[in-house]
Amino acid sequence: MADEDEQQDGYRWESEYERTWEAIREDESGNLQASVQEIVHKTRRQQLLLQKNVRLGMMRHLYVVLDLSASMNSNDLRPSRIQCVLHLLDDFVDRFYDENPISQLAIIATCNKRAEKISDLSGNPLKHKEGLAKIKDRLPTGEPSLQNSINMAAAVLQHMPAHSSREVVIILGSLTTCDPTDINETIEEAKKLGLRCSVIGLAAEVYVCRRLTEITGGSYHIVVDEDHLRELLANHLLPPPALNNIECSMVKMGFPFHKNEQEDTPALCQCHLEAAATESVHITTGGFLCPQCKSKYCELPAECRICGLTLVSAPHLARSYHHLFPLDNFKETHLLKGDTRTCFSCQSSVEGQNMYTCEKCKEEFCLDCDIFIHATLHLCPGCACKPQMN
């Protein structure tokens, strides 16, 4: 692999700055790759430990604030800060709804001392992607305004139900912020509303951000490289622990079932109304009907535009259950030279590396499988293969 890279891109120091980790990847039996993987793995295990026994805010309303100031033109991230961030955000939007099927996202951009709405709070990833695509051709200019951005987010978030978690994630390239009044008041206001503000800095630490995140209970990190940025964004994919002042409640939801495509009469759906007004008319058979008002949607989850009911399907909720019932960490043991064991799930033999044992079913897994099981599968194959464990 390393050979290929070099041939394509010429000198490594010219092009592949952000991929320095990939460069040290070794062959199958080499230990270098494993060591890097282990670092990632360790942080993941730590996260799991923290997550255990904490009540989570499953219903999230998250504002992403994107700095569009002149500082985003800098190219310490490739090809430029803004392009790199946009690329990662695109991915973030998709994965956000995967992990948080009943949550909502919105995007704000800030430049020229103002805050600007890119997409409304909604459960529809397409809206955000459209918004992000539009920014792609814009040249970042001027200065950002933290205060205006937070105020804009707060204006909407304060009306969100008390049982949802209200979050703001700010991606900031600039080292300055240009605000109309005292930002400390805004920070106090945000704390009162229960907004959790986190900042991902692309340049260096700034005191006002440190203060903002500490007071509102968010996190503050400075990016090292693209991989680090991706990881920091990924941290915001997982639901945060619920703040103390979050109220619990029963939320009324609709569970529409799919109408048969052959039997149904053609009709307009609510999700394509705007598109239908401008371009081609989108009349379809089939789709999901709101059980309260019978308006039609082609995709779930959605919030009924007519009666406000949240429409989901049972698998959407099931997708979130793994946050609530996370799989326990497996016990780590280092194998000595000459001690060869077989991974329970992928059948590969392991020697001189770490083995991971499920405490419940006592089966052993290799590093790759441990990562896959905890990050993606959320189900111990050993336990699932034993009848008494189910």
Added chain:
Amino acid sequence: MGSQIQPEEEDEVSELLAVVLDTSFNSALIKEKNVGQLLDAVVIFSNAHLMNSSKNTLAVVACHPHTAKMIYPVKKDSIQNIRPPDAQMEILAHATQVIRDGIKEVVTSWQGVYSIEPLLTGGMALALCYIAKRMANTVGKLNGRILVLSSSGESAHQYLNFMNVFFAAQRKAIVVDSCVIQNDCGLLQQGADITGGNYLKAPSIAGLLEYLLWVFLPPKSLRAKLVLPKPDVVDYRTACFCHRNLIEVGYVCSVCLSIFCQFAPICSTCQTHFKFIGFKQSMVKKKEQKSLQAPLL
């Protein structure tokens, strides 16, 4: 296969098929002495997959009520010298032998009754881990897919396990096909829908092999070009946790996401106490939404 579609691209892609076989044959199959026919179909289908391309690979997992186990490929080759009958490829003869031996071993190691559900999710989890590992260690593109063959019908007890498996497969772009024999299984049908696979109910063992070769042998990329049976509408209706009634409007606990058919002051799953606030909130929202939407129509 006659039309050559993008020869260079097709060459690089290898297909890994994992057959997850439910070996807890339901009583009807055993009575009709159809089990042998079922096994033949599986073996021939597996061989057909291997024959499609020299890059194709295979895994077979057997799911029984007491265990789920990967039976092909096996770690240690106890059976080394299988002499293929005339003109049969060595790998096919080997696969045939190993699969048959493996199934025999799993089935004979169980003395219990067959009314207990087989550990399908365990088998699927094994298959997923195996495919994920192979995907990570393959240089070119490797398409992984799973075919579940089951005749056990609905299995409600492992609901969460099923969902975890399907979502993991979807994340890794692994297609989960299901072919059920005689008894429908709603969860497998949902899984096929979630992962973009096919779901088919074969009315009897007699035509099983034809179904397998027709619907499930072609890789995902080819299926769009074939005339395959139209999928049924998937029933995603939801049952409440309290009475198992099918509901269209329900109440969801904001802490643990349990679904209830009536408002209750305490969640029976996580014991959270609720304040009675639901209505006011939705009224506010309603007004906002209306004023926003009014000019549209």
